[in-house]
Amino acid sequence: MIDVEPHYMTLSYRLAYHGLPDHREAPETYPLSWEIDISAEIFPDDDGDGEQHSLGSAEAEIVPDAGMIDLFDTLDAVDADLASFGEVFGTMRPDLLEEAGMTEFGGDLLILTSLEIKPDYRGQELGHHVLRAILATIGRNVDLVALRAAPLLDDDGPEEGTPEHETAKAALRSYWESFGFMPVLKADSGDYLVYFTRE
Template identity: 40%
Template sequence: MPSLDPDNLTFEYGCVYNGIPGPEHDPEDYPMLWTVRVTAYLRSDERGDDNSDEVHVGAAMFYIVPDVEEIDLLDTLDAVSQELYNVAHMLTEERADLLPSVHPDLLYLQSVQVKPEFRGHGVGHTILQAILATVGRGVGRVVLMPAPILRDEEGKWIEGAPEEDTAEHLRIQESLKRYWMDFGFIEATPTYLYLDATEKRDSPR
């Protein structure tokens, strides 16, 4: 499959939110959960058939936590999920120096999925670059945990996904860590990586 020109990709963003974000908002739905679906149109000679229909390339799911300095980050994310509580604990108890200030929003990149036929061309990097240039323009810091996706959106185990703590799981984890560090992420702890979003957003593609 040929590489994809980022300018020919379509990014469809979605977010359902109750009310208006602010320090007095209910903690359990204060973080904004966003999804993005990525598609492209390929010429018939690129697809190997006579069609030029829109094709699904990938997707991502991420949380934006607005104005982290105005809230109790630990209590707020604890009200959402254990996964987000762990992120807040890392930022408040282990690496408080990473909390954003100039651009006050925090982005937690929960998952990025790229269809197998489009992998190997940096599509995941392109998806995050697009997020930071659109709905993530107020984000000062991005945090992620490089790990293979084990369950689908319904919580069902994905067929072929490696069992946790196996050699294959660790191999994929290290591969993903290198992949995101190539984008500019830096190790925050052995579990998490972080990115200075302001610096990355201002840099050329």
Template identity: 50%
Template sequence: MATVDPDYMRLTYSCEYRGIPSLDHDPSDFPMNWSVSIDGLVWDEGEEDNDGREVHIGNAWFSIVPDAGMIDLFWTLDAVNQELANVAEMLTTERPDLMPNSGMDLGGDLLVLSSLRIEPQFRGNKLGHAILKAILGTAGRAVSLVVLQAAPLFSDEGPIEGSPEHTAAKAALRRYWADFGFQDASGDYLALGEMADAFDV
């Protein structure tokens, strides 16, 4: 079986953004929408002495909301799409305590991780953790709060919502991201902030 060394991953970032970021930017264009393609070198068992072979490891999609604590978050994200509007509703109505305690009232950014998909043959080694660390160390350097929804994406082959398999997959995702440091926020949402007192620990 091929193994991936996170130090040999290559993340190729693409950002879609209109204009120059500022607090008075048009709401629907306010978030920075990023996609990341993750490739890397792998070595097959017994072939550690060669140069490895190039493989596609996965993809990630996320949005960064600059200065999220200094804007009307719901009004802004509701203008973008339903996924971000749901995150804004959760943060403004159910868990407003997450934002001031994370430093967002001082201009910190919000990162919403929409999806992080690892190719099946490379799962099981916490590469998702390494990828998120890489994202936070590059595009996410000013991020004060990270939010994700710990719910598996639906597909034709995937579990049916509410089924025992779906419930088990949700629980596994929660454990996976809890190992990274995420805490329960509300419902299926998990959050990761800079300060421990941002959470009900």
């Protein structure tokens, strides 16, 4: 593991957007899709200069006024993965938006679609630092954060449905619960977790 001092981390945000967000006329472009590069200055020894290291990346969707729009139709217009969040908040747990105060006064929903820290830098809770930084910058109006605690499916990872994949999912759930996330459905340990930014 390569030690990283969180205050030496840099997050570079990218958003490309045409026009103004409009969930009625252009629901497929309504969520603000942010790409985030994560890097840090690493000091190999006390006397040397720092070296810039790429630590990983993240992607986040910010849905403005999520409690006052048809969330499922809007997210379904983007893709099936986001539509599943619309189903969670529209069918399974619509009370979560109300509990966050978003159905009466608006408020933004942040869906953390991915956050990956490269293996050499894991084990330092850098994902927690990254999410705090996101909430302090592009997520200042966010009332509720949602994510799906499932490992990325790639060539190097475990196949979905295998015991290894289930173990990785449980580890991710535990990791995000230590930040303050709660399962959407308490009856089972589902993949979807939420975090209220305001108490």
